[in-house]
Amino acid sequence: MIQETIGAMQQAVQERLLHCRTAQDVQAVRVQYLGKKGELTALLKGMKNVPPAERPAFGQLVNAARSALEAKLQERQAEVEEQEMATRLQSETLDITLPSRQPVRGHMHPLHLTRRHMEEAFLRMGFSLVEGPEIETDYFNFQCLNFPPDHPARDMQDSMYLTDSLLLRTHTSPMQARVLQSHKPNEPVKVIVPGKVYRWDYDATHSPVFHQMEGLIVDRHIRFSDLKGMLEDFLREIFGASTKVRFRASYFPFTEPSAEVDISCVMCGGEGCRVCSHTGWLEILGCGMVHPNVLRLNGYDPEQVTGFAFGMGVERIAMLKYGIDDLRLFYENDMRFLTQF
Incomplete structure (x- = not known):
């Protein structure tokens, strides 16, 4: 059983x-x-x-x-x-004959692209590129540029002071004084100064940190017509050969005479639109002949040499060049925006 x-x-x-x-x-x-x-x-x-x-x-x-x-x-x-x-x-067999995944390639930021384009244009004109400190003294940021301590133009720059005598530079212009003082008296100077600057402001058209490019030429027999011709060539290289340029009288403590420079609207070609407030013109930069006081304060003799200076915002150039309507987009690191360039 x-x-x-x-x-x-x-x-x-x-x-x-x-x-x-x-x-x-x-x-x-x-x-x-x-x-x-x-x-x-x-x-x-x-x-x-x-x-x-x-x-x-x-x-x-x-x-x-x-x-x-x-x-x-x-x-x-x-x-x-x-x-x-x-x-x-x-x-689970791997097909090793398949192509590999391609890595995502980076590319340059629109501000870097714009700055490089600007630098290349000036370097071809014979300028040298110099850079300076972003933490600056009141002496170089204001006093050497004909801004005495009680000058009302200081109030227009919304400065960020670290101490009574140190601040985050409000413009790249302090390098005018540093460059002049680093040269022998009356020695020729021809430089551009790109870099970051800081002001206490933040909205669609202003940022507490932004970029400027300063230019300075000092030599014998420099005239306003030299400044005018050089800026016209530069702006037409950046915005196109058909760009119109005009100069309007203005005021800056470190230049005399001074001028604001406008270009024909890049959106409407000067016909008038919402971007240019139907004027056909867009303000692009400020410039002028170096003030005699600035030359004297920095060891140069205004009876022997003359010069001109100009300054512009890199963001302003980039916004017009690429049709960007909000400056804050440059700093938000949104890939949807950055991958367009």
Whole structure:
């Protein structure tokens, strides 16, 4: 009777193992027959009901069946694991012939593009490029440029003072004084000064940090007509050969005479539109002949040499060049904006 039961159990295990496809399926068969509550384990637990004389033979049959079943389970376990690995390798195969993912390439910021274009134009005219400190003394930022301590023009620059005598520079003009003082008296000077400047202001057309480009020429027999011709050539290179340029009288403490420079509107070509307030003109920069007081304060003799200076905002140039209507876009790091350039 026990032999028939064990034989039927082995036959059932053999059929079950043929249908096992995963290691979990094989483990389920193991638990059903050899687990703590398995069918073969139940036969061993029932040995107490077998007559004592038959127990040795009964135990041998059950243990032999356990060993046989364990061997079959281990064999099938190895087979399904090998099949699973083969299937996994097939599904996870990498096609090394496919092209790799290309890295995202960076590009220059529109302010950098604009500054580079401006610098290249001036360098071709024979200017040298110099840079200066962004933390400046009141002496260089104002006093050497004909801004005495009580001068009302100081109030127009919304300065950020660090101490009573140190501030974040409000313009690149302090480098005029530094360059002149670093040269021998009356020695010719021809420089541009790009860099960051700082003023306490923030809206669609103003930022607390922005970029300027200063220009200075000092030599014998420098005239306002030289300034006019040079700026006209520069502005037409930046905005196109058809650009019209006009000069309007203005006032700056460090130049005399002084002028504001306008260009024909880049949006409407001078016809009049919302951007230019229907005037056909856009203000672009300030300029003038170097004030005699500035020359004297920095070791030059205005009876021997003359010069001119000009200054412009890089953001202003970039906004007009690329049709940008909000200066804050330059500093928000929005990729939707930056990837357009």
